[in-house]
Amino acid sequence: EVRLLESGGGLVQPGGSLRLSCAASGFTFSKYAMSWVRQAPGKGLEWVSTVTSGGRTYYPDSVKGRFTISRDISKNTLYLQMNSLRAEDTAVYYCAKNWEIWGRGTLVTVSS
Amino acid sequence: QSVLTQPPSASGTPGQRVTVSCSGGSSNIGNSIVNWFQQLPGTAPKLLIYSNNQRPSGVPDRFSGSKSGTSASLAISGLQSEDEADYYCAAWDGSLNGYVFGTGTKVTVL
Numbered sequence: 001e002v003r004l005l006e007s008g009g010g011l012v013q014p015g016g017s018l019r020l021s022c023a024a025s026g027f028t029f030s031k032y033a034m035s036w037v038r039q040a041p042g043k044g045l046e047w048v049s050t051v052t053s054g055g056r057t058y059y060p061d062s063v064k065g066r067f068t069i070s071r072d073i074s075k076n077t078l079y080l081q082m083n084s085l086r087a088e089d090t091a092v093y094y095c096a097k098n099w100e101i102w103g104r105g106t107l108v109t110v111s112s
Numbered sequence: 113q114s115v116l117t118q119p120p121s122a123s124g125t126p127g128q129r130v131t132v133s134c135s136g137g138s139s140n141i142g143n144s145i146v147n148w149f150q151q152l153p154g155t156a157p158k159l160l161i162y163s164n165n166q167r168p169s170g171v172p173d174r175f176s177g178s179k180s181g182t183s184a185s186l187a188i189s190g191l192q193s194e195d196e197a198d199y200y201c202a203a204w205d206g207s208l209n210g211y212v213f214g215t216g217t218k219v220t221v222l
Contacts (some may be wrong), residue, residue, distance in 0.1 A: 035211070037157070044114070045149070045157060045200050047211040060210045094156055099147055099202075100168060102156040 002026035002101045006093065009106030016085050016110070022078040022095030022103060029076040032098045036069060036080050038091035039105075048093070049080065063089075085110045115140060116201055116214035123220040124191045132217045134184040134201030140212055144203040146184040148177055149213075151198045160199070161186060188219070196221045 008020040022034070036048040049069040050058045057069050068081040078095050085108075092105040117135045124130040134146065148161035159168055161177035164184065174190045184203075188195055201214035 037213075044198075044216040045151075045202075045213040047202075047213060050211065058210055060208070096157075099149075099162070100159045102158065104156050 002097065004095050004097060004101060004103035006095055006103045006106040009093065009108045011109045011111065012085055013112050014086060014110055017081070017083045018085065018108060020080040020082070020093055020095075020106060020108070022080075024076045024078065024097065027097065029071070030073045034069075034071060034078045035096045035099070036078075036093055037096060037102075038089075038093045038108075040088070040091040043091075046091070051078070082108070087111065114215045115205060115208070115212050116203065118199075118201060118214040118217045120215070121218045121220065123222055124188075125222045126191055126193065128191045129187060129189045130191055130219060131188075132186040132199050132201075132219065134186070134214050136182050136184070136203060136212075138182060139207035140182075140203045140205040141179065141184055142182040143206055146177065146179050147202045148175075148184075148186045149200045149202065151200070153197070157200065191221055193221050195219060 003025045005023045012018050033052045035050040038046050038048050051069045066084045070079045087110050090110050092107050094102050094105045096102045145163045149157040150160040151157045164179040165177045176187045178185050199217045205212045
């Protein structure tokens with residue numbers, strides 16, 4: 001069974017950093033594009049980042065230069081390093097395998 | 113603001129057909145495949161339709177998708193109470209070089 005499990009969320013002060021993890025199982029991790037998507041409280045879905053099977057990365061302007069997506073194929077784990085966090089980054093962060101399978105999400109709250 | 117526009121809400125009685133529109137442009141829907149996601153209350157999104165009109169295994173055939181030019185549509189025929197959810201379209205945008213989601217549509221079963 002394909003599974004994705006996010007972790008690493010929590011409360012962080014503005015300007016701080018946080019690293020999210022997404023542990024994958026049930027499929028050949030290296031063969032699929034993986035993405036992060038977030039959802040602010042009561043709002044819609046917002047794409048955050050994608051890493052292709054070939055390792056190419058993409059970001060929207062809202063997080064470019066602050067967030068970094070990476071993966072450890074040996075650990076079947078996807079990461080999102082988030083720096084210079086702002087209040088507007090507060091959201092539930094989901095990881096997704098090729099858009100077809102999603103994790104349950106992890107909540108990030110940026111507040112002083 | 114999203115570049116893909118959906119109506120905020122749609123509704124129908126059980127058994128009715130409901131459609132949700134998704135309006136974009138030549139840089140996204142016009143030149144990319146469209147996916148649709150369903151998000152039930154309090155849960156993670158789920159892929160409902162991929163590649164404009166394909167259903168993943170396990171998705172009932174009362175859900176269907178279509179695309180024409182720079183717009184796409186999701187149709188739910190034979191509406192059921194368990195279909196009450198938020199629905200999002202999405203596509204790759206070549207100008208933004210990124211993935212874009214629609215504004216989302218809340219479907220209510222009356």
